[in-house]
Amino acid sequence: MKTNIEDKSKIYYNPYFGGVVLGLILLATFYFTGRGLGASGAAKSTVVAAVDKLAPEHAQKSAYYSKFLSDDEHPLNNWLVFEVIGMLAGAFLSGALSGRLKFRTEHNPKITTKRRLIFAGIGGFFFGFGSQIARGCTSGAALSGAAVLSLGGFITMMAIFGSAYGFAYFFRKLWI
Amino acid sequence: MIMKISRTYLILSVLLAGLAFVLVLLPKTTRNKEIQPDKLLIEINDPARFVNPDFIAERLINEDPSLQLVDVRTKDQFSKFTLPGAVNIPLNEMSNEEWDESLNHEDKDVILFSNDDLYADQAWIISARQGYKNIYVMKGGLNLWFKDILSPEKPSETASKEEFETYYFRKAAAQYFRGPSSIIKTDIAPSNVELKKKEKKISAEGGC
């Protein structure tokens, strides 16, 4: 039984405890704002804001960007963006307290760092694409949607996990 | 293979399932049909909930099927005289379950009337509180009906064209409602006039 500094960084909360706390946070979010949590929305706002800044006419004319642009509010001025700012801060704090702050790439030792990063990018691409089609990600559609028993939320949740399980075999070399 | 399940998890699972189970058992009141006071206030202040006798007369003449008249006076008053096609739901029975069918019409307009409009208005509040839609009050009640429709006043020479048109309409309506084709309970012309006078007296006294 080794007790060195290395191990502290591997200590995480009991997942059921984490789940209950997360559930209570979600409940509080509904209670205060009437909406659930979210994550992909903030990424979307960043993209919209960037395109609007760099090519405003294109953004206005586009069928998709224009949905999220309004005359009186900057696209980055929305609830989800502030929530994500908080998330970054909170995660940073937690990482700092547990000694997990370190610039590194986590990967299966059987593959190279480069390979991991390439797939991280590809994975992000797919997820970003899919999150727009489904109008949400695991936090927004699946978690918050399921908590209010939304049909769409459940469908999205089952589709994400079902698909991931289905394709897991083909990408197993990345992980195990 | 015998599994050793941690006792803490077992207790926690039972606790969670229990919480969910209690939710199933809790008695649920269906109080969602009732309207919130602040929403009721908005509806009370909406003038569109009043309709005038001309409007009712026109729809009756056109035999509009989406019209449902409700007389909220007592049974006695109802049996002596009422508007064609009206049903009788006395004010003090307004919240009874048995009238739910007559009042709960999404497709029809329910017009409440009484002698003046006080009782009809009270009936309106009770219906609106219960969440019924399309409920209106005939402004002026039967008093105004008699005055405007059954014996309309001829406007003066200097009146506007609209006022004359309204007058002609009312005259025609009067003939319609008093004529042989009308469904007023006593349809013999002379006694009709007498009855009318009597009703007028009662209304003036009784008020609403």
Next chain:
Amino acid sequence: MGPLIPQGIIPGQWNNVIAVLIGMAFGFIMEGSGFSSSRKIVGLFYGYDFTVLKVFFTATVTAAIGLLYFSYLGWIDLSMVHIHPTYVTGAIVGGVVMGVGFVTGGFCPGTSFCGVAIGKIDAIIYTLGLMAGIFVFSEAFSVFEKLYDGNYLGEITITEFFGLSPYLFVFFFTLAAIAIFFITSIIVKRVEEVNY
């Protein structure tokens, strides 16, 4: 009676402040539960770590039960709570695409932000990929528009769609979640351990 901001009980200016506070709590508990580690996250797909399932389902069940209790006690008006809209085609197709992204990238947007916060380079690349994916979709939107808008059923709940009582549904969902937890503990014992 909640929800507090839509009902005006808390002034709207607090909205963003509350967002940051809630976000901090969200990020803290996520990172603390291990969601900043991609190898830990994908464990559920290979059977060596079911943290994601445990946290996810516990949170959903807790929040769902909590919402129903709040509603019963008159603390929240559920009709004012936002229900995620149901676009059937979009939900399925988007979900499948996201699943691929999940198992290749090892993150979902929320967890990737946690990873970014502690310096995981794969999380940073993932987040950039996320934005690239969103960008491409937006540019190619006209191609996917029919998919995006297809089969809109409104903001419908499961209980409305199937005509079930929400309380009964949540109860059975809770039982299912507990069953899944026990099953996963069996699977973990039988799968080869992975050190990450």
